[in-house]
Amino acid sequence: MKTPIRILKAAAVALAAAFLTFAAEAVTIDPAKVTVVTREPKREAVKDFLTHFELITGVKAQVVATADKVPAGNYPIFLREAPEGAPKESELKPEEARWRVTDKGIWIWGHSLHGGDYAIYSFLEDALGCRWVWKTESAWFHQNPIVLDAKEHSWAPELKIRKMRAKPYDIWRERLRDGGHDVPPFGHAFTGYWGLYGQTGLHPEWFSMREDG
Numbered sequence: 001m002k003t004p005i006r007i008l009k010a011a012a013v014a015l016a017a018a019f020l021t022f023a024a025e026a027v028t029i030d031p032a033k034v035t036v037v038t039r040e041p042k043r044e045a046v047k048d049f050l051t052h053f054e055l056i057t058g059v060k061a062q063v064v065a066t067a068d069k070v071p072a073g074n075y076p077i078f079l080r081e082a083p084e085g086a087p088k089e090s091e092l093k094p095e096e097a098r099w100r101v102t103d104k105g106i107w108i109w110g111h112s113l114h115g116g117d118y119a120i121y122s123f124l125e126d127a128l129g130c131r132w133v134w135k136t137e138s139a140w141f142h143q144n145p146i147v148l149d150a151k152e153h154s155w156a157p158e159l160k161i162r163k164m165r166a167k168p169y170d171i172w173r174e175r176l177r178d179g180g181h182d183v184p185p186f187g188h189a190f191t192g193y194w195g196l197y198g199q200t201g202l203h204p205e206w207f208s209m210r211e212d213g
Contacts, residue, residue, distance in 0.1 A: 025149055025150040025151070026147055026148070026149060026150070027101055027102070027103050027147070027148050027149070027150050028145050028146070028147050029075055029145055029146040029147075029148065030075070030145050031053070031057035031058070031059035031061070031144055031145065031146060032059055033073065033074045033075050034053075034059070034061050034062070034074065034075050034076075034077060035061070035062045035063075035064055035069075035070045035071065035074040035075070035076050035077070036049075036050065036053075036061045036062065036063045036064070036076075036077050036079060037063075037064055037065070037066065037067055037069075037070060037076050037077065037078045037079065037081065038063060038065070038078075038079040038080065038081075039065050039066075039080075039081075040079075040080060041063055043080075043117075044117075044171065044174070045116075045117035045120045045121065045174065046079050046080070046120070048120070048121075048124075048171070048175070049079060049120050049123075049124065050063065052124055052128070052130055052138065052140060055140055056128055056130075056140050056141070056142065056143050056144075056146075057142075057143060057144045057146065058142070058144055059144070061077075062074070075105060075106075076105040076106070077105065077106045077108070078105065078106065078107045078108065078109075079108050079116075079120060080108065080109055080110075080116035080117075080119070080120070081107060081108075081109055082098075082107060082109040083100055083107040083109075086098070086100075086107070086109065089111065089112060092110065092111040092115065093111065093156040094111055094113055094156075094160075094181040094182070095110070095111055095113050095114045095115050095118060095156060095157050095177075095179060095181055096110055096111045096115050096154060096155070096156040097110040097111075097115050097116075097118035097119035097121075097122045097154070097155045097156070097177075098110055098115075098119055098152065098153065098154050098155075099119050099122060099123045099127065099152070099153050100151075100152040100153075101127070101148045101149065101150050101151055101152075102150055103150060106123075106148075108120055108123050113181055114177075114179045114181075117174060118155065118177045118179075119155075121174065121175050121176075121177060122153065122155045122177070123153075125175075126153060126155075127148055127153070128140070128143065128146070129141060129143075132172060132175040132176055134169075134172065135169045135172055136169070136171055136172065138175070155177075157177065157179070157180075157181075159180075160180055160181055160182050160183070161180040161183055162177070162178050162179055162180055163178065163179075163180055164176075164178050193206070193207075194207065
């Protein structure tokens with residue numbers, strides 16, 4: 001049986017090893033050498049990413065359409081593009097968002113149903129610390145350089161239907177990953193029944209009676 005001292009020593013060694021592993025897996029990114037790779041620079045979520053990248057780092061990122069356009073020595077961030085070996089579309093959950101941080105670049109992608117945009121907001125929120133206050137307002141803290149853990153992150157909604165009526169603040173809803181899938185059809189019902197059966201007196205008993213009778 002191990003003595004308490006031996007247990008403490010073993011725990012200290014394990015903790016030190018975990019710390020060294022964590023330190024070894026940290027990726028330091030110079031914003032001045034970042035190139036964003038996207039085929040959809042006018043997409044709202046992509047523009048939002050570029051805006052917040054500049055707010056956070058003080059650097060306006062270079063944008064190119066394909067990986068072969070990334071200057072030598074620059075660090076690529078691929079928006080809405082999966083890395084090699086990533087799970088296929090059929091293997092992703094509906095609306096699933098993913099991002100992967102390595103020393104070679106960052107890939108941000110997801111399911112074809114909202115997942116790519118939600119991955120952008122997941123990265124901004126969960127990796128870079130952005131918070132979505134209200135309407136078009138957001139909160140962030142300055143980072144230059146950016147230091148991230150080398151890891152892959154996945155997010156998928158637990159609720160199939162997540163809808164808020166917050167127009168005209170659609171960008172706020174998008175940032176919060178407000179959406180849904182497998183939504184059953186619905187709408188207003190019996191909208192013409194009063195005219196057909198109430199006003200005509202055919203079936204007044206089908207309707208509730210007001211206080212005035």
